[in-house]
Amino acid sequence: MTARRRDWCKSSRSSSNANCVEVRLGGDAVGVRDSKDVAGPALAFGPAAWGGFVAALKAGSAPGR
Numbered sequence: 001m002t003a004r005r006r007d008w009c010k011s012s013r014s015s016s017n018a019n020c021v022e023v024r025l026g027g028d029a030v031g032v033r034d035s036k037d038v039a040g041p042a043l044a045f046g047p048a049a050w051g052g053f054v055a056a057l058k059a060g061s062a063p064g065r
Contacts, residue, residue: 008031009022029045
């Protein structure tokens with residue numbers, strides 16, 4: 001994914017029946033939604049908050065891991 005992409009993306013490791021989220025990268029916000037409820041609510045995070053979350057996941061220190 002690139003920072004300019006505006007459509008929703010799901011991990012290529014996700015199967016069709018898995019509990020997954022989709023992410024949309026935009027200019028001022030990163031959107032996150034439930035892949036099974038695409039018409040439902042979505043969360044929005046600023047780029048710095050999203051970057052910190054992704055860095056924590058890569059480091060293995062994110063909550064719930």
